[in-house]
Every structure is written in C-alpha cells, then in structure tokens.
Amino acid sequence: DAGVIQSPRHEVTEMGQEVTLRCKPISGHDYLFWYRQTMMRGLELLIYFNNNVPIDDSGMPEDRFSAKMPNASFSTLKIQPSEPRDSAVYFCASSPQLAGGPETQYFGPGTRLLVL
Amino acid sequence: KNQVEQSPQSLIILEGKNCTLQCNYTVSPFSNLRWYKQDTGRGPVSLTIMTFSENTKSNGRYTATLDADTKQSSLHITASQLSDSASYICVVPTTIDDKIIFGKGTRLHILP
Numbered sequence: 001d002a003g004v005i006q007s008p009r010h011e012v013t014e015m016g017q018e019v020t021l022r023c024k025p026i027s028g029h030d031y032l033f034w035y036r037q038t039m040m041r042g043l044e045l046l047i048y049f050n051n052n053v054p055i056d057d058s059g060m061p062e063d064r065f066s067a068k069m070p071n072a073s074f075s076t077l078k079i080q081p082s083e084p085r086d087s088a089v090y091f092c093a094s095s096p097q098l099a100g101g102p103e104t105q106y107f108g109p110g111t112r113l114l115v116l
Numbered sequence: 117k118n119q120v121e122q123s124p125q126s127l128i129i130l131e132g133k134n135c136t137l138q139c140n141y142t143v144s145p146f147s148n149l150r151w152y153k154q155d156t157g158r159g160p161v162s163l164t165i166m167t168f169s170e171n172t173k174s175n176g177r178y179t180a181t182l183d184a185d186t187k188q189s190s191l192h193i194t195a196s197q198l199s200d201s202a203s204y205i206c207v208v209p210t211t212i213d214d215k216i217i218f219g220k221g222t223r224l225h226i227l228p
Contacts, residue, residue: 056215058215
C-alpha cells in the first residue's frame with residue numbers, strides 16, 4: 001500500500017481565494033482525520049470521519065472551513081475564502097479504528113499551505 | 117480541562133548523548149498515551165503506545181515510561197543519532213468524547 005496520499009504537497013495562494021486539499025486514505029481504514037499544524041498551536045485535530053460520515057467537526061475553526069468524504073477512498077478539506085492565518089501544514093491521517101484504544105494513525109505527508 | 121504539556125520546548129544535544137523528554141497530562145479518564153516522532157516536512161510516525169497498565173515500553177533506542185498516578189510520561193533516547201533530530205509529540209486520547217489531545221511537541225536537535 002502506498003500509504004495515505006495527499007495533494008497538493010505545496011499550495012501558495014492569495015487571500016480570498018478558495019483552497020481545496022485532497023486526501024486518499026489507506027484502503028480498508030474506516031477512519032479519516034484532518035489535522036492542522038502550526039508552530040504556535042502545534043497539531044490540532046479539525047475533523048474526523050467514520051465510514052465516510054463526519055463524526056466530530058468541533059475542531060473546525062470557522063465556517064470558512066468545510067470537509068467532505070464522498071466515498072471511502074477520497075476526502076477534501078476546503079477553505080473559502082482563505083486568509084493568511086490559515087497558513088499551516090494540513091495533515092490527513094487514516095486508521096482502522098478510533099482513538100481510545102491502542103491503535104496507530106497513519107499520517108500522510110501533509111500539504112504546506114501559504115496564504116499571501 | 118484535558119491538556120497535554122510537553123517539556124522542554126526544544127533541546128539541543130551532541131550526537132551520542134542520551135536525553136529525556138517529558139509529557140504531563142490531565143486527560144481523564146485515561147486510556148493510552150502515545151509518542152510520535154515527526155521529521156521536518158513529514159507526518160508524525162508512532163513510536164510507542166502505552167496503556168495505563170504499562171510502565172515502560174521500548175522501541176529500539178527509544179524507551180517510554182508512564183506513571184499513571186502522577187500522570188507523567190517520559191521518552192528516553194539512548195545514544196542519540198543525527199537522524200533523531202525531529203519533533204516528538206505526546207498524544208493522549210480521551211474516552212468520553214473520543215477526542216485526541218496533542219502536546220505541542222519537543223523539537224530535538226542533534227549536533228555532530
């Protein structure tokens with residue numbers, strides 16, 4: 001398996017533009033997570049899905065952020081409109097089971113977003 | 117409030133030396149604690165996972181300890197190598213609301 005795949009790896013955009021980040025989880029993993037990482041705030045969980053259904057989106061910072069998972073092999077995180085403070089590395093991770101028991105989340109390589 | 121605090125924020129040591137990273141948590145109820153290594157520009161990779169009944173767990177030169185009474189964990193790195201330069205993140209999931217609490221990490225720099 002190629003692991004969790006994210007695209008693009010780098011994104012530079014101007015304030016106000018729409019940004020779409022993509023993720024392909026590991027086949028057979030029922031859980032998919034979106035994280036944001038900055039130097040100031042560390043790693044933050046934004047939202048996670050179970051069997052394509054959003055379970056907890058309490059980490060999504062505001063209405064400008066939205067995430068979808070139309071099928072078991074694809075998810076998107078969209079920011080519209082983007083702002084400079086959204087600049088961060090966005091990670092997607094997948095797991096065969098949920099946190100709360102011994103398990104390992106497999107992280108993708110991340111998308112480095114810079115909003116000018 | 118569920119929190120995970122890590123110290124030090126950053127650490128610089130010479131190659132070959134040992135070091136210990138600390139993690140204090142207030143997450144309750146406790147299920148397990150995980151240490152991740154994150155290389156620059158890459159996603160975190162799991163090093164160890166410990167349940168409340170485990171006091172110590174090793175993964176090569178990495179040894180994690182857990183004291184569930186004092187709610188403290190440490191990650192000890194023996195005979196450090198240049199490739200150990202990375203961020204080390206302590207993670208504690210909750211069981212009540214299924215949230216994952218992340219520490220801000222310790223940035224470790226190994227100098228030749």
